[in-house]
Amino acid sequence: MQINDMQAGKAGRAASARPAARPIIAIRDLRKMYGSFCALSGINLDVAEGEVVVLLGPSGSGKSTLIRCINLLETYDSGTVTVDDVAVRPGPNLAAVRSEVGMVFQSFNLFPHMTVLRNVALAPIRVRKLAPKAAEERAMELLTRVGIAEQAGKFPGQLSGGQQQRVAIARALAMEPKILLFDEPTSALDPEMVGEVLDVMQSLARTGVTMVVVTHEMGFARRVADRVIFMERGQIVEEAKPEAFFSAPKEERARAFLQAVLNH
Amino acid sequence: MDLIDTFFNGRVLWDSLPLLLMGLGTTLSLGILSIVLGLVGGLVLALLRLYGPPALSGLWVLYIDLFRAIPILVLLVIVYYALPFVGIRLSPFASATTALSLVSAAYSAEILRAGIQAIPRGQFEASQALGLSYWSMMGDIVLPQAVRIVIPPMTSNCINVMKDTALASVVAMPDLLKQATQAQALAANPTPLIGAAALYVLLLLPMVRAVGTLEKHFAKERR
Numbered sequence: 001m002q003i004n005d006m007q008a009g010k011a012g013r014a015a016s017a018r019p020a021a022r023p024i025i026a027i028r029d030l031r032k033m034y035g036s037f038c039a040l041s042g043i044n045l046d047v048a049e050g051e052v053v054v055l056l057g058p059s060g061s062g063k064s065t066l067i068r069c070i071n072l073l074e075t076y077d078s079g080t081v082t083v084d085d086v087a088v089r090p091g092p093n094l095a096a097v098r099s100e101v102g103m104v105f106q107s108f109n110l111f112p113h114m115t116v117l118r119n120v121a122l123a124p125i126r127v128r129k130l131a132p133k134a135a136e137e138r139a140m141e142l143l144t145r146v147g148i149a150e151q152a153g154k155f156p157g158q159l160s161g162g163q164q165q166r167v168a169i170a171r172a173l174a175m176e177p178k179i180l181l182f183d184e185p186t187s188a189l190d191p192e193m194v195g196e197v198l199d200v201m202q203s204l205a206r207t208g209v210t211m212v213v214v215t216h217e218m219g220f221a222r223r224v225a226d227r228v229i230f231m232e233r234g235q236i237v238e239e240a241k242p243e244a245f246f247s248a249p250k251e252e253r254a255r256a257f258l259q260a261v262l263n264h
Numbered sequence: 265m266d267l268i269d270t271f272f273n274g275r276v277l278w279d280s281l282p283l284l285l286m287g288l289g290t291t292l293s294l295g296i297l298s299i300v301l302g303l304v305g306g307l308v309l310a311l312l313r314l315y316g317p318p319a320l321s322g323l324w325v326l327y328i329d330l331f332r333a334i335p336i337l338v339l340l341v342i343v344y345y346a347l348p349f350v351g352i353r354l355s356p357f358a359s360a361t362t363a364l365s366l367v368s369a370a371y372s373a374e375i376l377r378a379g380i381q382a383i384p385r386g387q388f389e390a391s392q393a394l395g396l397s398y399w400s401m402m403g404d405i406v407l408p409q410a411v412r413i414v415i416p417p418m419t420s421n422c423i424n425v426m427k428d429t430a431l432a433s434v435v436a437m438p439d440l441l442k443q444a445t446q447a448q449a450l451a452a453n454p455t456p457l458i459g460a461a462a463l464y465v466l467l468l469l470p471m472v473r474a475v476g477t478l479e480k481h482f483a484k485e486r487r
Contacts, residue, residue, distance in 0.1 A: 071392075071393055073389050073392060073393065095392075095395045095396070095397055096395065097395075098392060098393055098394070098395040099394065099395025100395075101393070102393070102394075103389075103390075103393035105386060105389065105390065105393075107386050108386075109384075109386035109387060109389060109390035110390070111387065111390070111404075111405055112409070113408050113409050113412070122394075122396075122404060123394040123395065123396060126396055126397070126400045126404065127394065127395045127396060127397075127400075171394070172393075172394075175394060175395065181393075
């Protein structure tokens, strides 16, 4: 499964500009309470254009909440999120901002009453006002790239979990988003299907698209991430290059977490 | 032999048939119009109740509860006999359409609300994450799925509206039942009433059967 030529234009730009690029996502002092439980306590995070950031941490540490705040699927109590210099807040501009931020969910969330092809083509038709024929041609290309062109006429319920998640990735890509968010994309998959989805994500990362990934796949984080962010109790505890993080985590809590997940 | 002459008198039935068919036509147009208006009203009410301004949501709940609690016959009599006192004079057909669709809208709203709420949150989130507009999210994603869920209860509601059209004979509307009682008086024989009953059953039996078939169909699909 190769996705080498996808968004090839972005690749060159991102590779050269990676460390110093302006932040395409800027999160400032983000706070959120669930009742008396502090889900996010003052998060500051910049993500550079073309960067692949992997969020790690124990469950309940706020990773998913944080990633869902980026496109405002989750509301927060205070702080700001800007995407490509545009504030993400409720209002008439929200849909436009969201259309630039693709999201892949743990539970796929494909539209079960539509064919796979229609799932991928719908948003470009409705939001980007593409002609249906053009949108479907483009959808076919994307489905070919994620390796499931032959399933285009089927309904999501007829596909395996891994195939559904690849359709979901194609659906997000169809909007040509500047940013892709992955919220535990392999956590609902049978073990034998995790690989096919990670392969697609890894090839995507090479195209230079900005990615923020919440995952428990340590191998993926180590191989693909430009930066690893470790969260616990609604805080960013440590951020580091993956080599540094996995070989010598600075924080005690990160060390304990790695011990627990790597030695099971 | 007497029994057959009294209830199943072929000649009387034949003579009253034009009247009965005219009545059937009125019943059908009243029923279909009320069903359509009720569905449209119900959709609007359901969306207002779920997504309208929170300050007003009590109002929609009040409407929905009130019109499910009031007997249609009482509502119909009020519309036809009481409203003229405040200057609103509706024809029997308009009165019956008003009463039936007001009540049907309330029931449809509840059925649709349940259907919309049965759609998993992930469907809304996926639509929003793609940047779909509210109307596209509802029209392309949520309602098509909700409608599938509510087709059986909605069909039941339509059957009830169609049956309740018979109440309109109380306000002198020449529907199937009214025409049948008239024909019965003319012929001094109850056969037209039996004929009317047969026509009601012929009309509604397929719909009743359809509910069962649809329920089975959807139960299978979900498995």
